[in-house]
Amino acid sequence: MRFDNLSNKYKAVVIGGSAGSFQGITKILSGIPENFPIPIIMCLHRLKHVRNGFMEALNIKSVKNVIEPFDKQKIKKGEVYLAPANYHLCIELGHYFALSTEEMVNNSRPAIDITLETAAYAYKDKLVGILLSGANRDGAKGMKYIHDRGGITIVQNPDECMIDTMPSAALKITPIDYTLTIENIIKFLNQLSKQY
Amino acid sequence: MQEIHIVDLRRLTQLVKEKYNYDLTNYAMSSFKRRISRILELYNFKGLDALTKKVEEDPVFFEEFLSEITVNVTEMFRDPPFWRELKEKIIPNILLNHQKISIWHAGCSSGEEVYSMAILLKEMGILDNARIVATDIDDRIIEIAKSGIYLAKNMDLNRKNYVRFEGNSSFDDYYKEKDGKIYMDKSLVQSVSYRKHDLVTGPIFSKFDLVLCRNVMIYFNQSLQNDVLKKLHESTFKYGYLAIGSKESLIWCEIANKFIVVNNEEKIYKKIKE
Numbered sequence: 001m002r003f004d005n006l007s008n009k010y011k012a013v014v015i016g017g018s019a020g021s022f023q024g025i026t027k028i029l030s031g032i033p034e035n036f037p038i039p040i041i042m043c044l045h046r047l048k049h050v051r052n053g054f055m056e057a058l059n060i061k062s063v064k065n066v067i068e069p070f071d072k073q074k075i076k077k078g079e080v081y082l083a084p085a086n087y088h089l090c091i092e093l094g095h096y097f098a099l100s101t102e103e104m105v106n107n108s109r110p111a112i113d114i115t116l117e118t119a120a121y122a123y124k125d126k127l128v129g130i131l132l133s134g135a136n137r138d139g140a141k142g143m144k145y146i147h148d149r150g151g152i153t154i155v156q157n158p159d160e161c162m163i164d165t166m167p168s169a170a171l172k173i174t175p176i177d178y179t180l181t182i183e184n185i186i187k188f189l190n191q192l193s194k195q196y
Numbered sequence: 197m198q199e200i201h202i203v204d205l206r207r208l209t210q211l212v213k214e215k216y217n218y219d220l221t222n223y224a225m226s227s228f229k230r231r232i233s234r235i236l237e238l239y240n241f242k243g244l245d246a247l248t249k250k251v252e253e254d255p256v257f258f259e260e261f262l263s264e265i266t267v268n269v270t271e272m273f274r275d276p277p278f279w280r281e282l283k284e285k286i287i288p289n290i291l292l293n294h295q296k297i298s299i300w301h302a303g304c305s306s307g308e309e310v311y312s313m314a315i316l317l318k319e320m321g322i323l324d325n326a327r328i329v330a331t332d333i334d335d336r337i338i339e340i341a342k343s344g345i346y347l348a349k350n351m352d353l354n355r356k357n358y359v360r361f362e363g364n365s366s367f368d369d370y371y372k373e374k375d376g377k378i379y380m381d382k383s384l385v386q387s388v389s390y391r392k393h394d395l396v397t398g399p400i401f402s403k404f405d406l407v408l409c410r411n412v413m414i415y416f417n418q419s420l421q422n423d424v425l426k427k428l429h430e431s432t433f434k435y436g437y438l439a440i441g442s443k444e445s446l447i448w449c450e451i452a453n454k455f456i457v458v459n460n461e462e463k464i465y466k467k468i469k470e
Contacts, residue, residue, distance in 0.1 A: 049356070051275070051442065070445040071414045072421070084443050090226035099443050100227045101411045102267050118226045 001184050008195040010152070011095075011126040012038055012075070014119045016112030016142065018045040018134030020162055022057075024182045025132065029062035029080065031186035036064065037196040039075050041091065043083040043115035045108055045134065051085045058082065071099040083110035090118040106138035116142025125150030128192070130185060132156045134166030144174035154178045154185060200229050204244045208232075211252055218262065218333075219396050222420035231265045238264065263336045267415060271350065272308045273357035274410070275442050278462040280361055282406075283316055286437055286464060290405045293435075297326050300404040300431060302395060303412035304330035307341025307385075308354070311370075313408075314384035319364050323384070329402065331393035338390050344380035351378055396420065400430050407432050410463075411441035418448065425449045429467060438465045 017025060025044065032040075046054050058066045068084040075081070075095045083089035087099040088110050098118075105111035112131070116139060119127055129146035131139045133156055147153045153176045158164035160181050170176060180188060202225070209221045220228070232244070241247045251258050273279050290297050297317075301310050310330045317323040332338050351371075358367040372379045393401070395412070407428055413421045429451050432438055438455065440463045446452045455465040 049353075049360075068443070070443050070447075071441070072418050072448065073445075087443055090224075092224065092226055098224045098226050099414045099441075100224075100230075100267065101269050101414070101441075102227060102230065103269055114230075121226075 001180075001187055003178070003188055003191055006192055006195050008037075009126050010038060010128055010192065010195075012041060012091075012119065012123050013128045013130065013189070013192075014041045014043070014116055014146075015130045015132065016043050016116060016134075016139040016166075017132030017156075018136070018138075018163075018166065019047075021132035021134060021156070024156065026058065026061050027182050028186055028189070029058060029064065029066070032063060032189050033193050034063045035078070036189065036193050037078055039077060040064075040080045041075070041089070041115065041119060042066075042081065043089055043110050043112045045110075045112070045136075045138070046085055048086045048109060054085070055082050069097045069099075071097065073097050083115060086110075088114045090114060091122040092118070093122050095122060106136055108136070108138050112139035113142040117145045120146040120149045120151060123151065127151035128154065130154045130156075131167055131170050132182075133161035133163055135163040136165055137169040139166055140169035140173050143170040143176070147174045147176075152177050154180055154188065156185065157181045200232055200244060204248075205229070205232065208244065208248045208251065211248060212258075215252065216255075216258055217397060218394060220265065222396075222417045223265075224415050224417050227267070227415055228265070231267070235261060235264050259335065263334050266305075266332075266334050266337070268305045268334070268337050270305045270308045271357060272312045272354035273361045274309070274312075275462065276357050276360035276362075278439070278442065278464075279312060279316060281459050281462050281464065282439075283320060283361075286406065286458070287317075287320065287322075290437070291322065291325075294405075295325055297322070297406065298402075298404045299326060299328045299406045300402070300408070301328070301330040302393075302407060302409040302428065302431075304332050304338070304341055304390070306337050306346070307344065307390075308346070309408065309410070310341060310385060310388055311344065311380055314388070315358075315363065315365075315370055316361075318384060324387075326387075328385075328388045329391065329404070330388055331391050331398075333392070333394045333396075335392055338392060342390050344382050344385065346378045346380070348373055348376045348378050395424050395427065400427055403431055403433050403436075405433055405436045406439070407437070408439045410439060411444070414441060414444060422449050422451075426451055429454055432467045434467055434470055436467050438467065439463060440465075 155167035
């Protein structure tokens, strides 16, 4: 597959998904190059009261070390971050994280909409947003926000999803640049990586 | 949702500072903006200008505004392993050196953490030896904390946390349920002193063996976190303990070298230098 208008202007990739997209995420994290040049920020629905295990499980196959950031931690190039359990993960203007225990959004904490919207605000048109399989509508508004700010939007092909509510909800409310299988999302990220 | 511009927010925080003496200027921007949008929606304001005008003209509304700005989502025994660590190591350590223990809940919100502490101390048989102060910026939420009345629907989570904390009683003994509401056993907190106190502009008022300020400073930017940590440091006895939220860190703050990490997972620190 070829992807148009890729360039090295992009400063971050943000990925949303539910616990059900674990396999897809694992494939992505094992399929990107080791020297992937920009930060990947993941907000995945997860059990609220199980703090440990998720990051460790992702790390087994990931080519990059996945970390759960602390409040106010600086976002660094090439790092992979995961929203911690029971906190919303926000991105601030100076490209650092802020955590929050605010009310759940879309029945979720962490909520994908919050991570996507704050990332879009901080990175503007220099953001790539990817929304994977999931059982609720969380993330759709966030994808719209990324599109409205000029970023690239990608959803996992609903045909490939066990539960397609999440990508379908996004497709309904905003233009999506690419609807891709996990395999092609990996190809996209590899081509993006070559731009740097 | 309407776009909120930082310039307009500054006008609002400036007004709040001048007129009401609360300093919101160094609150963490992303959550602060979300709190403001929430208020705009909740009260049907046309925009930030309308809200700013209302805040300026109506001191009673300002109290409501302040309530809504602060995040009051909390639960009993949040992070059960943290409470186990207090029970098994931290509190026994404090009691090695003296019979009494003084505890400050800085930013107590609706008081779930205070009840958790009281239950823990009661089960250790030392509730009567404890001096507990619980403070919050928000008068209204302090009233809820004092009342010990909570929504029954939250109790399931609280009970699960208590079980994972491995409390040695039955959680249901600590409250009564009526009409969808929970009435906590108030004898647990009869000696707790609840006070209004603003961590940002408020004075240092006492010293404690154990200070809990968990998931409060995440709503501040780093410069304000630094200032507040200095206050918390001054409010802790030498060799006393400071606990922050599990995803907060002291690493970046100026006074990090005045603490040592006692438990990195649960973010419990010990003050080693004045």
